Amino acid sequence: MSKDLTVIAKRYASALYEVVGQENLEQSEAELRVVKDVMESNRDIQKLLNHPKISVEQKKQIVKESLGTDISKPVLNTILLLIDRSRENIIAEMAGQFIELANESRGIAEATVYSVRLLSQDERTRLEETFAKRVGKQHLRIENIIDQSLVGGMRIRIGNRIFDGSIRGKLERIERQLATTQG
Structure with a gap:
């Protein structure tokens, strides 16, 4: 748009x-x-x-x-x-x-959590507590999306910020690091 x-x-x-x-x-x-x-x-x-x-x-x-x-x-x-x-x-x-x-107005941020499996309520609560503080909000409204391509871990998108703790993301970072040190 x-x-x-x-x-x-x-x-x-x-x-x-x-x-x-x-x-x-x-x-x-x-x-x-x-x-x-x-x-x-x-x-x-x-x-x-x-x-x-x-x-x-x-x-x-x-x-x-x-x-x-x-x-x-x-x-x-x-x-x-x-x-x-x-x-x-x-x-x-x-x-x-x-x-x-x-x-x-209520201090809420929309968060999309990509994980290899559905998150438990306890995991959602811990994610909310951790990441709400990081982005300066009181609460997160979490949408959990299953993404098998992550291999393990999770990727979290809050607004235009992405926190990538997935195994796939870590492997990609290692690959980029190796490419820059060998080049």
Whole structure:
């Protein structure tokens, strides 16, 4: 997504964040996670919302029927406003920006942990305690992804930072080190 569209999405997310306030933040964040997931994973709804021959009113009706009563008024109204202003293409980005604002206000960071097996709750807790401090946050929201190519250990991505403690990563570092000392 272009930088301009990201800036625009952030403006809408900030406005929604102000409207929602702290008391409804968790609910709105959960709703927007669903919206983001649907928009990113469902190509059909993207095609419908971006199709030039479908009227704005039809697009709004599709969204209302899809989300219906499962979504709060401020979130629904923001999505409908984006449709009114022909900004359907930034709905997922706006949702992502809102989630970032919500996380920032609560001291939470999103973390993706790649490991060769599913982590236990105890391992997740220890990772959260260790890495939350490293990135200056109070908590981590951990998503665990199984990646057999790591051989062992794990790789952790928090924002744009990567902590690689995998065996594959260590082997690659040794390989680079050997290549530079022999060259």
